[in-house]
Amino acid sequence: MRKQLMKGNEAIVRSAILAGCRAFYGYPITPASEIAEAAALYMPRAGGVFLQAESEVAAINMIYGAAGAGVRAMTASSGPGISLMQEGISYMAGAELPCVIADITRGGPGLGNIAAEQGDYHQVVKGGGHGNYRTIVLAPHSVQEMADLTTLAFELADRYRNPVMLLADGFIGQMMEPVEFSQTAVEPRTPDYAVTGTQGTRGNLISSLHLDIDEMEAHQGRMEAKYRHAEEHETRAEEWRTSDAEIVLTGYGIMGRILKAVAAEARADGLKVGVLRPITLFPFPKLHFQRLAKSARVFVVVEMSNGQMLEDVRLALNGARPVEFLSRVGGNVPSHGEVLEYVRKLARQILPAMVTEEELVANV
Secondary structure, three states: OOOEEEEHHHHHHHHHHHOOOOEEEEOOOOOOHHHHHHHHHHOHHHOOEEEEOOOHHHHHHHHHHHHHOOOOEEEEEOHHHHHHHHHHHHHHHHOOOOEEEEEEEEOOOOOOOOOEOOOOHHHHHHHOOOOOOOOEEEOOOOHHHHHHHHHHHHHHHHHHOOEEEEEEEHHHHHOEEEEOOOOOOOOOOOOOOOOOOOOOOOOOOOOOOOOOHHHHHHHHHHHHHHHHHHHHHOOOEEEEOOOOOOEEEEOOOHHHHHHHHHHHHHHHOOOOEEEEEEOEEEOOOHHHHHHHOOOOOEEEEEEOOOOOHHHHHHHHHOOOOOEEEEEOOOOOOOOHHHHHHHHHHHHHHHOOOOOOHHHHHHHO
16 A cells, blocks of 8 residues: 555544544644544544534543444543543543543643643553553654554554553654555444443443442452553563663654664764663553663663653663663753763763773764
8 A cells, every 4th residue: 555645643543544433522732633633524534423522521521422332432632631631531441441542742731832742641651530540551653653553552442441542742743754554444343332222232331430349449450450461461662773782772752763863873983772662651661671671781761751751761670770861841852962962971971891982082
């Protein structure tokens, strides 16, 4: 199939429709607005429903209703809108309803600005709503992955009967790249738990309410078992030139692309640098970090936040190796040159045996 040039935001919608999504309820917000625009254009053509809700609170509750009726449904927003959806996301997790939610992140807190940032990590990965629940979180680093991971998101949502979130910074949502949609279109089907209202069907009841405390505990136990299963079977990460890496750079989204360029140039300097890019932020690829810690000497976390993924990296390594941190916030991005200079300085300070001072000076 030939490739098509499009924005990351549009690729999400095109892929969602191929994955059998037939309902989109949302409210436009920069830098995610093109998702709603594309859904308004394409969803009716596919026989689906698009509705611009009066608010993000209304949108997520419409998603609850559509998912309860057995329809593959999705919404999209940015940080302020995702904040408003948190109660509904908790309700959907508690009711074990699948859906896909895209967060195209912007600067915060509050209204912040419309520049790309990664400050929604805690909100999305840790769960901003109430109660003991998790969402599966996928982090694309290209427009192609916006498409591919949307397909995967719907599969995982149905498999675990749980909300799945795409966490993409504004750069990935707004950039244009060639995309190939190679997946076969999925025909919508009604799952057996759905509330259909059809005469003669089993009277399903969908709710997150369990007044009996032992029943509530048992329900949460079943949910926790799902999350542990996901940790064992759904963890994904990309490793780039890590087999002999002594310095491992790690970042997600747009930072993963920048870090590959940095690692390539650092390699030309004689530094053994590799990249570990988490694709699933929950479940977090902690085993990848633990395996690389056996040979790597230091890890460097690079984020467009104040150090939110940093906490998970440190937890994964549990002190096995030192973890350094570099970041920019407010819509600023750690540049290729900035990260490269940081790596060179780190090599001089911590890894003097890796390369001589003369070699470093000659390549600066």
